[in-house]
Amino acid sequence: MTTRTQSGAQAGKQSGAMAAGQDAIALLTADHREVHEMFEQFEQLGDRARASKEKLKEKICKALIAHTTIEEEIFYPAVSAQVEDAEDMVDEAVVEHAAAKDLIKQLQEMEPDDELFDAKVKVLGEQVDHHVEEEEKEMFAKVRKSGLDLLALGQEMAMRKQELMDTL
Template sequence: MSTRTQSGARAGTQSNAMAAGQDAIALLTADHREVAEMFEQFEQLGDRATTSKEKLKDKICKALIAHTTIEEEIFYPAVRAANVEEGEDMVDEAIVEHAAAKDLIKQLQEMQPDDDLYDAKVKVLSEQIEHHVKEEEKEMFPKAKKAGLDLLALGQEMALRKQELMSTL
């Protein structure tokens, strides 16, 4: 199967999952895996692969911008509203982590792969996101499930918003 066909199949599977009513946590977790995979691909690229690095960095930044937006606009307010155990503190910390990531994303969007510190900034962004993902998946998501949030409705709303964002980024 060609890379183009594989990507199309993956995109089709994701769209079908969204249409079938993927819950919010499943959607966010799938995003986490997708971004982690892109960071791994970036790390495998050699110093001379500047075009590939630039394209992959753009995909990573776009995915992270869409992801942080749907979390901040939809998921985190729902966590706050549901009085999830320690939800206020977890959401506050997540928003601060998002701000740090957004700062690095902005810097990277203004850089070229052969600039000083380019690879280092991608690596630090990767590490920050990895930390953020662990906290969400081990702490916030289980507590959100226990709180009785309508994760299916949230997932549908988030999937629609994500599609909208991805088409404009």
């Protein structure tokens, strides 16, 4: 496995290259904002907006599947390898992903007029908000201080995310 660390000199060189790509934390944070907006849009829909709810549910599920996959395949292993005392944070995040994936699976098998559909979307949104808050306040701060090459990691994650979005 290659190590994703950078020296101060490399960090300086890469700061100018940031315009060419997003670092890992910027990519994940943008995903967080995007999916939060989708949940807010869902909340605004009325009971009769069946087609809009179905379309938004599909977008939410696709975005969350891609996001959790890149975190679990790329980001969390890098964090575990480079960030001191990250194991508990990563384990908790993976468990939160499992709970979200369970609701996603249920929602994918449901229609907007099914009983508990709206409630499940709302609970999924609440779970995601909790996960995002912990990740952004705790994990990302430690990751930024770790020396991980966030630009290279972000590029790898962006490529994998695009693959997933093209196939989901």
